Amino acid sequence: MTHTPSALLITPECDIVPVDLPSDSDARLTVMRSVIRCERVDVVGLTSQLDMWLDDEGLYNHPVNKVATALAVRFGFRWQDYYGPVLLTGGADADGETLPLTKDKVLALLASLGDL
Structure with a gap:
């Protein structure tokens, strides 16, 4: 990977972009x-x-995102399904600004998502 994206999109169709x-x-x-x-x-x-961004009204507008739901479960979020496309980014800095994913985090996520 020569260029590190700042985020990864996971679609309900299981595409990782x-x-x-x-x-x-x-x-x-x-x-x-x-x-x-x-x-x-x-x-x-x-x-x-690691933050997962999603449609606030996704339950009404999109199908279940099985990969995003499985990823959330892996981190202990077991009480609901997640709907629609989700965007994975780094966490927030001290000012609340969204940080990009690091190269190591992208590689770890890609390996982890392949296991789901």
Whole structure:
């Protein structure tokens, strides 16, 4: 892998797509909404270094995302299914800004997602 994406998109069809998010927070949110295909995003902090972004109304607008649900279960989130495309990013910094995934985190996620 020569280029490290800043995020990974997991579709309900089980596709994993690298995504580059802009550094500007307003532009980043616009791109996130576009790739998740929603107007309002929600975030699940899977760990302090891994966030899963999804459609706040995904239950009503999208099918279950089995890979995202299995990933969330792996991190202890066992009480619900997750719907629609989800975007995996790094956690937030001290100012609440979303961090990009590191190369090591991308490689670990790709290996982990292959096991799901």
